[in-house]
Amino acid sequence: MENRLYYGGDYNPDQWMDQPQILAEDIRLMKQAHVNLVSLGIFSWAKLEPEEGWYDFDWMEEVIDRLYSNGISVNLATPSGARPHWLADKYPEVLRVDELRRRQLFGTRHNHCFTSPVYREKVRQMNAALAERFDHHPGVVMWHISNEYGGECHCPLCQQAFRGWLQEKYGSLEELNRAWNTAFWSHTYQSFDQIESPSPIGESSIQGLTLDWRRFVSHQTTDFCRAEIRALRDAGAKKPVTTNLMYYYHDINYHELAQELDVASWDNYPIWHKQAKSETALDSGMMHDIIRSLKKAPFLLMESCPGPTNWQSVSKLKRPGMLEAASLQAIAHGSDSVLYFQIRQSPGGFEKFHGALISHYGGDDDRTYQECVEVGDDLKQLAQVSGARTEAPVAVIYDWENLWAMEGSMGPRNQGMYYKEAVLKSYKAFRRQGLNVDMIDMTQPLDSYRVVAAPMLYMFRDGFEDRAKAFVKNGGTLILTYWSGVVDENDRCVLGGTPGGLMDVMGLRSTEIDALYDWEKNTLIPADPSAGDRCYECSVLCQLVKTTTAKTLFTYGKEFYAGTPALTVNSFGEGKAYYVCADAEQDFYTDLYRKIVLEAGVALPFEEQLPEGIEVNCRHNENGTFMFIQNFGKQRFSIPSLPGWEAVFGSMEDELSPLGTAVLRMS
Ligand code: GLA
Ligand code: ZN
Numbered sequence: 001m002e003n004r005l006y007y008g009g010d011y012n013p014d015q016w017m018d019q020p021q022i023l024a025e026d027i028r029l030m031k032q033a034h035v036n037l038v039s040l041g042i043f044s045w046a047k048l049e050p051e052e053g054w055y056d057f058d059w060m061e062e063v064i065d066r067l068y069s070n071g072i073s074v075n076l077a078t079p080s081g082a083r084p085h086w087l088a089d090k091y092p093e094v095l096r097v098d099e100l101r102r103r104q105l106f107g108t109r110h111n112h113c114f115t116s117p118v119y120r121e122k123v124r125q126m127n128a129a130l131a132e133r134f135d136h137h138p139g140v141v142m143w144h145i146s147n148e149y150g151g152e153c154h155c156p157l158c159q160q161a162f163r164g165w166l167q168e169k170y171g172s173l174e175e176l177n178r179a180w181n182t183a184f185w186s187h188t189y190q191s192f193d194q195i196e197s198p199s200p201i202g203e204s205s206i207q208g209l210t211l212d213w214r215r216f217v218s219h220q221t222t223d224f225c226r227a228e229i230r231a232l233r234d235a236g237a238k239k240p241v242t243t244n245l246m247y248y249y250h251d252i253n254y255h256e257l258a259q260e261l262d263v264a265s266w267d268n269y270p271i272w273h274k275q276a277k278s279e280t281a282l283d284s285g286m287m288h289d290i291i292r293s294l295k296k297a298p299f300l301l302m303e304s305c306p307g308p309t310n311w312q313s314v315s316k317l318k319r320p321g322m323l324e325a326a327s328l329q330a331i332a333h334g335s336d337s338v339l340y341f342q343i344r345q346s347p348g349g350f351e352k353f354h355g356a357l358i359s360h361y362g363g364d365d366d367r368t369y370q371e372c373v374e375v376g377d378d379l380k381q382l383a384q385v386s387g388a389r390t391e392a393p394v395a396v397i398y399d400w401e402n403l404w405a406m407e408g409s410m411g412p413r414n415q416g417m418y419y420k421e422a423v424l425k426s427y428k429a430f431r432r433q434g435l436n437v438d439m440i441d442m443t444q445p446l447d448s449y450r451v452v453a454a455p456m457l458y459m460f461r462d463g464f465e466d467r468a469k470a471f472v473k474n475g476g477t478l479i480l481t482y483w484s485g486v487v488d489e490n491d492r493c494v495l496g497g498t499p500g501g502l503m504d505v506m507g508l509r510s511t512e513i514d515a516l517y518d519w520e521k522n523t524l525i526p527a528d529p530s531a532g533d534r535c536y537e538c539s540v541l542c543q544l545v546k547t548t549t550a551k552t553l554f555t556y557g558k559e560f561y562a563g564t565p566a567l568t569v570n571s572f573g574e575g576k577a578y579y580v581c582a583d584a585e586q587d588f589y590t591d592l593y594r595k596i597v598l599e600a601g602v603a604l605p606f607e608e609q610l611p612e613g614i615e616v617n618c619r620h621n622e623n624g625t626f627m628f629i630q631n632f633g634k635q636r637f638s639i640p641s642l643p644g645w646e647a648v649f650g651s652m653e654d655e656l657s658p659l660g661t662a663v664l665r666m667s
Contacts, residue, residue, distance in 0.1 A: 003623075004036065005331065005379040005386050008072065009340030009357065010303065011038040014047045015347060017059055022362075026344055027070050029358050033369070034376030037073045038343060039144045039302070040064065041130075043109065045079035045087075049126060052086060057133050068139030075242075076140045078130065078228055080123045081147030082109035087122060094119040097155035099199045113153040114224040115161045124231040131235035144302075145228050145243040148267065150251055152217045154197050162216050163192045169212070179490040180208030207408050207491040214404040218253040226260050244302040247287055248420065253400040255441045258294035266291045267303035267341065270326060273316045277658075278613030281329060281632035285615060286427045288333035290398060290439040298387060298619075301330040303341040307355025307368045315353075320371070321659040325630060327375045328661045331382060332617040332628030334390045338375060381649055382663060385626050388619035392436040393602045396426045397454040399441040405459040405491050412483075412515035418540055418583065419456050422481065425586055426453040429593035434605040434616040446471040450600045453479040453593075455580075457499075461489035465501030472505050473573030477600045479593075480506060481580040482543035483513060505577045507550030507570030514542040514559070523557030524566045524584060533591075538566070538582035545581055556582070567592070606640055614656075624667040631656045 008030065016022045030038070041048065041060060049055050064074050088095055088106040093116045095104050104111060112119050134140050152158075170176040173189055182188045187206055189195060196202050198210045229241050240262035245254055247268065258264050270284045291299045306323055308315040327338040342351075344358040352360075357372050364370075398420075406417055430437045430453070438449070442464040446452050452471065457464070457480065465485065472478050485499025494500030497509045516522070516539055526533035535557065544561050547568055554567035566581045578596065580589075594609055605616050605627065613633020619626050627645065631637050636655040639662060645652070650662035 003386055004383050006037040006073075006300065006337035006339065007033075007376050007379045008035040008037040009039065009343050010042060011040055011343040012043060012346065013063055013344075014041075014044050014059070022344075023063070023066065025362065026358060027066060027072070029364055029369070030072060030343065031070055032364060033357060033373045034380055035072055035343070035357070037075055037141070037337065037339065038067060039075040039077060039339065041079055042077040042144060042147050043079065043082045044077070045082060045126065046084040048079060048130075049084065052090065055126075055129050057129070061133070061137075064134065064137055064139045068137070072139075073141040074137075074139050075142045075144045076130065076134055077144040078123065078127045078146055078232070080112065080119075080126075080228060083112060083119075083122075091116075091118040091122075093155070093157065094122075096151070096153040097158070099152075099154050099197070100201060101154060101199070103155070110148060110150060113155050113157060114220050115153065115155070115157040117157075120224070120227055123228060127228055127231035128235035131232040131237035135232070135235075135237040135239055140239060142239055142263070143229075143232060143237065143241040145225055145241055145261075148244055148246050149221050149225060149257070150246065150249060152251065154199070158220070159195075159197060161220060162197055162213065163195050165216050165219065166195060166212060167192055179492070180206050181492060182206060207405070207410075210408050211401070211405055211491055214251070215253075215401065217251055218256055218400070221252050222257045222260060225257060229260055242300060242302070245291060250403070253441075254290070254294055255400070255443070261295070263297075263300055264291050264294040265300035265302035265337075268301060268326075268330065269303075269305055269309055271312060272318065272322055272326075276613070276634075277632045281325075281613070281615060281630075282424065282428055282431065284326070284329065285333060285431065286424060286439060288330060288335065289427075289437055292334035292390060293395075293438045293440055296438070297389065298334050298336045300337040300339065301327075301335040302337070302339050304330070304338065305355045306340050306357055306372050307359075309355060310351060310353040318355075318368075320367075323368075323371050324375055324378065325632065325659040325661060328378065328628070329615070329630060331379070331385060332615065332619075332630060332661075334388075334617075334619060336386050338379060340372075378649070384623040384648070385619060385621070385663070388621035388623075388626060390436050390617070390619050392438040393449060394430050394435055394451045394453070394597065395438040395440050395446070395449045396423060396430065397442060397452065397457065398423045398439050399457065401461060401489070402442065402457055402459045405487065406456070406483075409458065409487070409491065412513050412541060416518065416540065417456070417483075422455040422583060425584075425589045426455050426479070426593070428586060429453075429589035430597070431615065432590050432610050433594055433597055433602075434610050435597065435602065436618055446476060447474065449476065450602050451477045451479070451593075451596055454484065455479075455481045457484045458486050459489060459491065460485050460487075460494075460500055465499075468502060469505050469572075472575035472577050475574035477576045477578070477596055478505070479578045479580065479596065482510075482541050482582055502577075503548075505570065505572045506568070506579050507572070507577070508545045508547045508565070508568055508579060510543050510545050512544045514544065514561070516540055516542065522559060522582065524554045524582065524588060525557045527552045527555055536585050536588040538584045538588070540583035542566075542582040545579065550577075550579065608640070611635070611637065624665045627664040627666075629656060629662045629664070631658050631660045634658060
């Protein structure tokens with residue numbers, strides 16, 4: 001990946017191999033658009049193995065050769081994302097069983113049983129054959145493992161694997177019963193064989209079971225991916241591997257899956273028209289940062305759409321300039337590619353109306369194609385950014401297991417806990433200061449950060465409280481919020497006071513939590529009126545606390561708990577710990593985090609706080625430090641004078657118009 005950003009996307013020529021002129025024309029149009037990478041063979045199993053054990057790879061080789069001789073590399077897929085008919089007919093165990101215990105018929109995709117030994121073996125043979133044939137090809141630069149892993153299977157094989165996984169985890173049934181507190185409602189298990197995955201027609205009330213099932217699904221998917229990669233490696237494959245991850249995908253702990261990968265990648269389909277562009281950009285930006293933080297290294301934007309998608313209820317056209325802004329946003333956040341689904345539209349089938357670089361019309365004079373040529377041109381100009389890393393002085397914790405735990409917990413609000421929204425508020429508050437932000441989970445080291453925000457960490461796991469304590473003790477600033485440290489990793493309540501293990505660090509104890517109806521609000525009032533702070537609103541959840549050593553900075557304005565602490569700070573060791581007691585409005589977080597980062601001595605790229613919608617990201621490599629400034633707001637933005645920086649894309653002097661991007665470099 002030296003000094004070139006990848007540009008291209010998924011290409012599925014198996015649909016038009018009988019029309020060789022299309023392939024020739026596609027290559028011409030790809031070259032003209034500066035395409036240098038295509039993902040090939042993602043859904044080609046039926047063509048690669050038309051009959052069991054009979055591999056037909058010649059057509060694939062011809063495509064790879066032709067692309068390579070035209071300067072286009074290949075990200076070669078393993079085809080496990082969709083199976084051929086013969087495979088499902090002969091071996092029904094490869095078909096998934098749903099939570100109501102119904103075996104699915106053949107159809108659609110992304111629906112194999114991830115435990116089935118037959119499916120694993122067929123995939124192993126296919127991957128090995130592909131590796132032997134193609135890994136050494138100079139045109140193949142990377143492996144695209146399967147496609148968007150997801151979903152779950154409740155078949156007897158998966159039940160058996162789940163029981164085995166539990167046995168290994170808990171050692172004994174006694175320990176499992178304790179961990180899940182099954183004495184409640186007389187649900188005590190008497191044998192591992194009685195354990196069934198959660199189901200609406202069966203067990204759905206043991207939260208430890210549900211949580212462990214989520215973990216098992218994540219584990220089993222990861223294990224399947226690991227087996228796919230092992231098959232390639234055992235056959236001698238040396239090229240790096242990736243698999244395409246999805247937007248805030250719920251069911252897989254991506255920190256776990258990413259450990260198997262050489263490069264992280266994801267598929268981004270922002271819906272630009274439903275809310276302010278600044279909010280959409282923020283939401284995509286946070287996901288880019290989650291993906292980048294998985295490997296703390298440059299990632300790949302594996303899929304995005306040059307035009308409209310075809311799966312939204314209303315698939316609007318991308319307005320002029322959106323494609324470029326969204327594409328460069330990925331690069332700004334650490335991607336080394338802009339790749340599309342798809343290079344050419346399918347002539348028929350489920351995705352025939354999905355946007356593509358090349359439409360059914362097939363010419364080079366339509367708007368989308370021309371915008372794609374511009375993006376290709378931009379990436380050539382920005383080639384020197386490739387491989388550049390992102391360093392973040394601050395981090396926000398977003399933790400999959402915590403998300404799962406909070407969902408089923410039957411607590412103060414069973415709908416609308418707003419975990420992701422709470423995380424976004426912290427993320428936005430840092431981003432408004434122009435800072436790069438790492439998005440980490442609870443298991444990661446904290447010591448490289450100056451400030452760490454940990455919103456709504458309902459569950460503490462894997463010794464997080466010890467790491468958090470050491471972090472503050474050694475001079476870090478921790479921001480914890482309401483509904484934190486309530487349960488352990490099995491969803492068992494912490495006894496003796498919360499936030500569990502951090503009461504001394506926070507200098508307080510949470511006593512009660514008030515849930516608000518959607519239409520209710522409370523207010524946050526500065527404790528010291530002379531400090532010049534204003535009042536803010538809060539909603540959803542209001543934690544009541546009793547301070548010991550913490551100082552109260554804000555109090556509640558209403559209810560019987562008016563006048564009690566709503567924001568506190570505590571000095572602990574060399575550091576500080578803030579506790580935000582309620583789901584405060586965005587401005588509260590933005591204003592607070594500005595003070596906190598200044599107080600913690602974090603260097604800001606601009607002196608001023610960024611206006612709404614202006615995004616700043618920095619990446620650095622041997623060619624220098626690159627500052628991306630993007631405008632997702634409504635107003636034009638004049639870039640402040642920044643001595644030492646030169647523009648390598650766009651201009652520093654002109655105002656940045658909405659959807660505009662400037663890239664500056666300091667060598
Ligand atoms: C996903 C899939 C692709 C395609 C696109 C359509 O990201 O990976 O195969 O279906 O969606 O947007
Ligand atoms: Zn199964």
